[in-house]
Amino acid sequence: MRVGALEAELLNILWAHPEPMTAAEVHREVSRTRELAYTTVSTSLQRMAGKGLVHQDRSERAHRFDAVLRREDMIRNLAEEAMGLIGTPPGALVGFLGQLDPHMRSQLRSALDAIDDNTRREGGGRGSH
Template identity: 40%
Template sequence: MMLGMARLGDLERAILDCLWQAGGPQTVREVHQALLAERGLAYTTVMTTLQRLARKGFVEQDAQSRAHRFSAVTTREELFAELMSDALGVAGDDHTALLRFVDRITPEARAVIAESIEERGRRSPG
């Protein structure tokens, strides 16, 4: 499922962003209103896109009430961590890919990674 994120369209990504920012389940109307000002989309376009995201496994649909509510299946951070893991799985040489990634991030991000690795090393037995 996760490699599919790279193939998500611009609108699908915008809708996921909207769901993540909302912090809870949203109706089609709520998502439509959030995107209307910047995109001028039809209600049916948003509804169709949410249903497509549900079929792809990126959102879940709660049909218990008259107005179906949609929510993202994972957090933004969980999704991108899984994407990065999937990318390493197809990279061939994951060590080289990781080093190239680290070369591209900010020094602050590198420090956070180094600190997190050190912390995990202190917590793990052995």
């Protein structure tokens, strides 16, 4: 599932709001940082609904949109897709990780340690059944 720059921007806006938003509300948020026509936002949201990226509630005159996946799930899906495309050579992954700032690497180390701890508590992990 490929996500373009505008789609990612619109998803970030939707993720930042707890309730579904109208195209006008999303447009208002986009307009805080750049100039973009309302019709571009509206059309993009409708296309994203067609791609399964957002849910479109048509029960009211002004349709409301919200993201189908949580941010974390979307990132995981995109990472899995990218690794599948490149066959996950270790060098490519290490090269990417090497570009992260020290704070992000520290957060990643903590997350990996938590995964390892959970795996040990659950008695193994993949292939241990």
